[in-house]
Amino acid sequence: MQRASYGLAQVVVRELKARRRLAGAGVTVLAGKGNNGGDGLFAAALLARRGMRTTAILAAADVHPEALAAFTAAGGRTFRLEPGNAEELAVMCAGADVVIDALLGTGARGGLRDDSAELVASLQELRPRLVVACDLPSGVDANTGEVHWPVLDADMTVTFGGIKAGLMTDPGEGCAGRIELVPIGIEEFLRAEGPEVRRMTALDLGSVLPKPGRRAHKYSRGVLGVVAGSPRFAGAAVLSVHAAALAGTGMVRYVGPESAAGLVLAPTPEALWESEDPGRVQAWLLGSGVDGEEQVDRARTAAAAALTADLPVVADAGALSLLPDRCPPHWILTPHAGELATLLGSLPSTGEVAVTRDDVESRPLHFVRQAARETGATVLLKGATTLVASPSGVVFSQSEGTAWMATAGSGDVLAGVLGALVAQSAEAVKEDDGAYARLGLNPEDRWAAVAAVAASVHGRAGVLASADFAGGPLTASAIMAAVPRVIGSLNAEYDRTRP
Structure with a gap:
């Protein structure tokens, strides 16, 4: 005392x-x-x-x-x-x-x-x-x-x-x-x-952020397949694809309608477009802005292929209704509070108990753990404080953002950053990478760490972008543009201070 x-x-x-x-x-x-x-x-x-x-x-x-x-x-x-x-x-x-x-x-x-x-x-x-x-x-x-x-x-x-x-x-x-x-x-x-809730420090982030080796090439740096957007919500595809490219993935393969593809490729000519099967990918990002039967079918097909091939998936927005009965831990769901309430209401174990958005916002730690436990997936619950829960019960909490980030398209940028990090991290997580081991994480919990890194990078990018406007309002595009600076600064800080 x-x-x-x-x-x-x-x-x-x-x-x-x-x-x-x-x-x-x-x-x-x-x-x-x-x-x-x-x-x-x-x-x-x-x-x-x-x-x-x-x-x-x-x-x-x-x-x-x-x-x-x-x-x-x-x-x-x-x-x-x-x-x-x-x-x-x-x-x-x-x-x-x-x-x-x-x-x-x-x-x-x-x-x-x-x-x-x-x-x-x-x-x-x-x-x-x-x-x-x-x-x-x-x-x-x-x-x-x-x-x-x-x-x-x-x-x-x-x-x-x-x-x-x-x-x-x-x-x-x-x-x-x-x-x-x-x-x-x-x-x-x-x-x-041991901790009840974990928070990644800048040193932690730098230790697990993917970094290309001297002999890296575009395929070794992660190939991300993206089913996002639609003729109505083409902006979601534009933001998620470009954010993934800026977050360091070696290649982005976009699957969607030609009308959206033209808008996607304009700011990201590095991306490849396919109307159906994109070929080999190492991870999928599904659901951001997905609308309409044709694009929903593409997302459903990609989800089934990922499950068969045991590939990591980031399931956002429109893909949250396309989940299998049981997800593996390397499927990462990214709902906001309202979407999490809907998801919980659709599960057989909780469907009879009405869960509202207010319930989730009042007890987010309880409900994000429940969702991870009952779906089998890693769950990233977006908010002022973003919580990431592994099915085992391990929880990360990141809170580096600014309230100005509550703007249209911000979640699409986060999905793109997360998809890029998942595609780049897939081999490191599978191969018992030492950086994750130093954090005391079991293999299934390491996907939660990847999601926490993405949440932190996204939040830090928002703060950096807002600072460019004297701490004022910003757009999702401004957040996205700041992502490479955040990743570069975290890597540089880790290189200076690593043990």
């Missing part, structure tokens, strides 16, 4: 220094019962000794006694949350330079209740200058990321020992702000248990 509270206090000091001087700054801690309240009170005691005006709102009768004694000895003042004074205390808290949320910790089940809920709901409306959550925002489930409202949105969360799974998946991550990890001496025990 002393390590946790010291780390929390140091982060608050750093943030205040960046905004104003420390002496006289106002700090208010919302203290619940148990260790979480104790962490907050001990941290506030340390801040009081640095010359700050500290106040504690005691939301429970039995707050941590030693921490409360240390706080009052340091000169902190206390107010008790009682029936009828929540709104008044919220107004007082909102005037502080920092509000520390230490109401509920990792052991809490459910959300805030009664007066505490009223206090936080009022504070959320008033929006304090700076909110720092102690370990996690009160009301966020530490294990699942599910949110029990009301929750006070944090500007940053100072978490202890290890980053909780609920801080790496929405909607919890959306309430947490920037995350700071403070070691407290339990880390080796957490490592022994």
